[in-house]
Amino acid sequence: MSQTEPESHSWIEKLIRLTHQTVARAGGKPQEPWDWAGHLFKESLLEAEAEMGHCNVLVIGKSGVGKSTLVNAVFKDELARTGVGSPVTRHIRQYSKQGCPITIYDTPGMELAGDQNIQIRLEVSQLIDELRLKDPEHHIHIVWYCIHHELKRLEETERKWLKDLELKDVPVILVLTQCLEYPNPEESEFFQYLQRQNLPVRYIVPLLAKDKAINRHLTVPAHGLEHLIGCTSELLPEVARLAFIRQQLLRVDLKADAAFKYVSGYVASAAFIGAAPLPFADAPLLAAAQVGMIANISFIFGYKASPSFYYSLMAALAGIGGAVVTGRAIVSNLLKLIPGVGSLAGGIIQSTTAATLTLSLGLAYIELMKAIARAEIQGIQLSQAQMQEIFVREYREYAASGRKTLK
Numbered sequence: 001m002s003q004t005e006p007e008s009h010s011w012i013e014k015l016i017r018l019t020h021q022t023v024a025r026a027g028g029k030p031q032e033p034w035d036w037a038g039h040l041f042k043e044s045l046l047e048a049e050a051e052m053g054h055c056n057v058l059v060i061g062k063s064g065v066g067k068s069t070l071v072n073a074v075f076k077d078e079l080a081r082t083g084v085g086s087p088v089t090r091h092i093r094q095y096s097k098q099g100c101p102i103t104i105y106d107t108p109g110m111e112l113a114g115d116q117n118i119q120i121r122l123e124v125s126q127l128i129d130e131l132r133l134k135d136p137e138h139h140i141h142i143v144w145y146c147i148h149h150e151l152k153r154l155e156e157t158e159r160k161w162l163k164d165l166e167l168k169d170v171p172v173i174l175v176l177t178q179c180l181e182y183p184n185p186e187e188s189e190f191f192q193y194l195q196r197q198n199l200p201v202r203y204i205v206p207l208l209a210k211d212k213a214i215n216r217h218l219t220v221p222a223h224g225l226e227h228l229i230g231c232t233s234e235l236l237p238e239v240a241r242l243a244f245i246r247q248q249l250l251r252v253d254l255k256a257d258a259a260f261k262y263v264s265g266y267v268a269s270a271a272f273i274g275a276a277p278l279p280f281a282d283a284p285l286l287a288a289a290q291v292g293m294i295a296n297i298s299f300i301f302g303y304k305a306s307p308s309f310y311y312s313l314m315a316a317l318a319g320i321g322g323a324v325v326t327g328r329a330i331v332s333n334l335l336k337l338i339p340g341v342g343s344l345a346g347g348i349i350q351s352t353t354a355a356t357l358t359l360s361l362g363l364a365y366i367e368l369m370k371a372i373a374r375a376e377i378q379g380i381q382l383s384q385a386q387m388q389e390i391f392v393r394e395y396r397e398y399a400a401s402g403r404k405t406l407k
Contacts, residue, residue, distance in 0.1 A: 040288050041307040044295035052299075054137040055240035055247070057232075058105045058170075060124070060161075061146030066177040066209060070146065071095075071104055073209040073225055075247050076302065079104050089123040091116070101243035105140065121161055128168045141240040142232055143172040149179035149206055152190040154197070166200035171235040174199060175228060179206040180220050203231040226250050246302055252373045256366050259297045260406055263362035266293035270358035293362055301369040313368075316388040317395055339400060356402070363406060364395035 059067045072078040079095050079102060088094045088105065095104040105127065110120055128140050143165055147154065165172050174194065181188040185206035194204050207224025214220060229251045236244055245254045269289050291310060298305035368391045375382050382390075397403075 041291050041295045041310070044292040045299055048296045048299040051242075052101055052246065053239040053241075053243045054101050054103065055236065055244040056103045056105065056131070056139065056141050058124070058128075058140045058143045059146065060107050060110070060143060061175075061177070062110055062148070063108075065146045065148045067106060067144075067146055070144070070175065070177060070207075070209045071106075073222065074229060074249065075102055076100070076249060088127065091120045091123055092127060100247065102247045117157060121164060125164065125168065128170060136237065136239045139237075140170050141236050143170055144175050144228075144232075145172055145201070146175045146177050149176035149181075149185075149188070149190060154194065159197075159199070162200050172201045173228065173231055173235070174201040174204045176204065176206040177209065178212070179208050179224065180212060180214075181206065182208070182220050182223055185224060202235055205231060229254070242300070246300055250377065252370050252377075255301050255373065256370055256406055259300045259366050259369070260363075262296050262300065263293060263359065263366070266290070266296075266362065267355050267359045270354040290358055290361055293358065294365055297362065297365050297369060301373055303369055303372060312384065313365075313388055313391045317392050339402070356399075359404060360395055360398040363398045363403070364391055366406060367391075367394040 057071075059071065061067050079097060079100065086094050091107055091110065093106050093108055095106060096102070107120055107124070111117065131138050131140055145158075145162065145165070147158065162172065162174070176185075176191065176194075179185045179188065179191075181191075185191060188206065191204065191206050205224055205228045207228055208220060208222050209225060211222050212220045229248050233241060233245060233248075233251070233254055242258055245251070245258050248254070266289060291307065294305065294310050368387060371390050372382055372387065
């Protein structure tokens with residue numbers, strides 16, 4: 001199934017399975033609030049992980065250009081520092097970490113002179129060819145070729161290597177590391193010089209991966225990372241894009257866009273549920289579908305949510321206290337926030353209403369994930385009360401306005 005546009009038959013199969021599971025749990029003895037949804041939540045997380053794919057980044061550059069700093073600034077888990085680096089060839093090391101969908105291939109200690117350069121180029125070429133014989137998720141998906149911006153020099157050997165990489169049909173981004181030209185790095189003479197060279201690269205990105213103290217009074221802030229992330233995401237094949245978006249740190253908007261595309265499939269499922277009312281009240285089934293949606297959004301943002309976390313948000317949103325309640329009771333209260341709907345009519349949720357409710361919940365939850373992610377970038381951890389407040393506010397705004405896209 002596509003990460004962004006689930007196929008209709010897959011959603012119908014999921015819905016049938018979801019129906020059987022929900023009926024089985026709804027017919028059992030009373031349980032803790034939505035305890036029956038815990039299995040569905042975990043199953044959705046496992047499915048999301050299986051469908052996420054994998055991204056492989058080849059980082060090339062001489063010693064001292066700041067490759068490790070760059071990788072650690074872009075990705076979670078500081079792959080180049082804490083990851084297990086294993087030799088792939090004599091001059092190439094592979095960095096990966098359990099549970100992380102990113103693999104970094106690096107050329108540590110690389111210099112451009114003599115036989116070493118020839119050997120490394122040969123090893124890189126062979127690595128790309130060998131991995132291409134495997135499944136697409138094992139291919140090299142992007143090359144970051146790093147040059148030290150402040151040295152302001154492009155060597156002839158580097159020109160030849162870039163031409164060799166072009167023949168491999170792997171997108172290359174020329175990364176100008178340790179660029180102190182701020183706030184307009186594209187105005188630097190070296191960047192403009194490289195632009196005129198018509199090099200076989202897709203983008204040239206000047207950046208500074210980490211704040212640089214020039215003296216006691218002047219510090220150049222990190223910059224350009226968001227641009228590199230955006231360019232990389234654009235060039236990646238589908239099998240690698242979602243994994244990259246999930247694991248990168250700074251482009252919260254890319255995570256939100258990926259989550260929104262995924263929400264559309266669940267909205268379609270909700271409409272299907274409303275269009276085909278079941279013998280029992282359909283609120284539990286609708287709530288279960290929404291639990292799956294929330295699990296997938298959480299996964300895309302890399303947030304470790306749980307069914308109890310979602311229940312606490314929903315209970316706060318519906319104004320329900322700590323009493324044991326059903327999905328139907330929560331849905332009934334949520335419908336009151338949608339203009340012209342009111343509450344359940346005859347125990348049945350209509351197709352349009354089910355879709356509107358699910359969409360508003362999905363959009364509000366994405367807004368919450370965005371707020372959490374942006375707070376984490378600043379080193380701030382939101383409290384549960386703050387998260388509930390954000391979620392309630394966003395749902396009320398989306399439900400009342402009828403807006404169908406993210407802000």
